[in-house]
Amino acid sequence: MSAPALTKNQALVFDVLEKADGPLSAYTILDKLRDHGFRAPLQVYRALEKLLEYGVVHRLESINSFVACAHPGENCHKHGIVAFAICESCGQVMEFHDHEVDNRLTDWTKARKFKAEKTTIEMRGLCEACAA
Amino acid sequence: MSAPALTKNQALVFDVLEKADGPLSAYTILDKLRDHGFRAPLQVYRALEKLLEYGVVHRLESINSFVACAHPGENCHKHGIVAFAICESCGQVMEFHDHEVDNRLTDWTKARKFKAEKTTIEMRGLCEACAA
DNA sequence: TCGCACACGTTATAGCATAACGCAATTGAT
DNA sequence: ATCAATTGCGTTATGCTATAACGTGTGCGA
Numbered sequence: 001m002s003a004p005a006l007t008k009n010q011a012l013v014f015d016v017l018e019k020a021d022g023p024l025s026a027y028t029i030l031d032k033l034r035d036h037g038f039r040a041p042l043q044v045y046r047a048l049e050k051l052l053e054y055g056v057v058h059r060l061e062s063i064n065s066f067v068a069c070a071h072p073g074e075n076c077h078k079h080g081i082v083a084f085a086i087c088e089s090c091g092q093v094m095e096f097h098d099h100e101v102d103n104r105l106t107d108w109t110k111a112r113k114f115k116a117e118k119t120t121i122e123m124r125g126l127c128e129a130c131a132a
Numbered sequence: 133m134s135a136p137a138l139t140k141n142q143a144l145v146f147d148v149l150e151k152a153d154g155p156l157s158a159y160t161i162l163d164k165l166r167d168h169g170f171r172a173p174l175q176v177y178r179a180l181e182k183l184l185e186y187g188v189v190h191r192l193e194s195i196n197s198f199v200a201c202a203h204p205g206e207n208c209h210k211h212g213i214v215a216f217a218i219c220e221s222c223g224q225v226m227e228f229h230d231h232e233v234d235n236r237l238t239d240w241t242k243a244r245k246f247k248a249e250k251t252t253i254e255m256r257g258l259c260e261a262c263a264a
Numbered sequence: 265t266c267g268c269a270c271a272c273g274t275t276a277t278a279g280c281a282t283a284a285c286g287c288a289a290t291t292g293a294t
Numbered sequence: 295a296t297c298a299a300t301t302g303c304g305t306t307a308t309g310c311t312a313t314a315a316c317g318t319g320t321g322c323g324a
Contacts, residue, residue, distance in 0.1 A: 008271090009272075010271095025310080026310095026312080039274080042273080042274085042314095043273075045312065046272080061193045061194040061252070061254070062252050064310085064312095083240075085244070085246050085248070087246075094246070096240060098240065100236050101236045101237065104230050104233045109255065109257075112217070112259075113259075113263065114219075114257055114258070114259055116255040116256070116257040117257040118256045119254070119255045120194050120254045121252070121253050122252045123237065123241065123246070123251045123252075125247045125248040125249040128246065131245065131246075131247045139301090140302095157280075159280070171304075171305080172304070172305065174303090174304080175304075177280095182302095196279085196280060196311095
C-alpha cells in the first residue's frame with residue numbers, strides 16, 4: 001500500500017505537515033489552509049485519514065496531533081511499530097523504531113492471541129536541549 | 133507517593149471505574165454519578181487528575197478513556213512502564229508490564245538524553261474471544 | 265450510458281477538556 | 295487564637311477535537 005498520487009487536499013495537508021517543525025492539530029492545519037479554500041474540519045480530517053492510511057503521516061494520540069513521517073519516500077508501515085519521543089517544551093518529535101520492542105510486544109500478543117491492529121508508543125518529556 | 137485517603141468525589145469516581153468492566157470516558161463517569169450529585173465535567177476531571185497521580189487509575193490516550201489499575205493496593209508506578217491491550221470489539225483492557233520493553237525505551241532515551249516523563253504504550257485490536 | 269467508487273463541500277452536532285471565578289474546610293506557623 | 299496557605303469543591307462558560315448526514319461532481323469500467 002504505497003502512497004498513490006495525492007489529491008489536491010491531501011497534498012495541501014501533507015505539505016503543511018512536512019513544512020512544520022513539529023506536530024500540528026487538525027484545527028491548526030485548517031487555519032493554515034484557509035487561504036487555500038479550506039473552510040471545514042472535515043476537509044482536513046478526510047485528507048488526514050488517507051495520509052495516515054498511506055503511512056506518510058502519523059497521529060500522536062497523546063497530544064491529538066499529526067506529524068509527517070520521518071522517512072519520506074519509504075513506506076513507514078514496513079518498519080514495524082513506530083515510536084515517538086515528544087518534547088513537551090519545544091514540541092519537537094523524534095520518531096524511531098525498535099525491533100526488540102516490537103518483538104516483545106508481538107510475543108505478548110501471540111501468547112494471549114490478541115490481534116493487534118494499531119500500536120501506539122509515545123514518550124512525552126523533555127529533549128536534550130530543553131532539559132538543560 | 134502511595135495513595136492517601138480518597139476524598140468523597142475521588143472515591144466515587146474510583147468506585148465507578150473499579151466496578152466497570154472496561155474503560156470509561158469522563159462523561160460516562162459523570163452520567164453514572166449524577167445521582168450522587170455530580171453535575172459538571174470538572175468534578176470528574178479533578179478527581180481523575182488525583183487518581184492518576186496516585187497511580188490507581190490509568191488514562192488510555194488512544195481512546196480518551198480511563199480505567200482502574202489492575203493492581204489494586206500496589207503502587208502501579210513502581211512496576212515501570214504500563215502497557216495496554218485494548219479490544220476494540222468488547223472494550224476489555226489488559227494491562228501488563230514488560231521490563232525488556234522498558235529497558236529498550238530507557239536505553240533510547242539515555243542515548244539521546246531525552247527525559248521521559250510519561251510513556252504511553254497501547255495496542256488496539258481484537259482480544260482472543262472477539263477475534264474468533 | 266448506467267452504475268459505482270471516490271473525493272469534495274457544507275451544515276450541524278457530538279464528544280472531550282479546561283479556564284476562571286468564588287466558597288468552604290483544613291492545616292500549621294506565628 | 296488567628297492569619298495565611300493549601301486543597302477540595304461547585305458553577306458557568308468556553309474552547310478544542312472529531313464525526314454524522316446530506317448533497318454534488320467526476321472518472322471509469324461493465
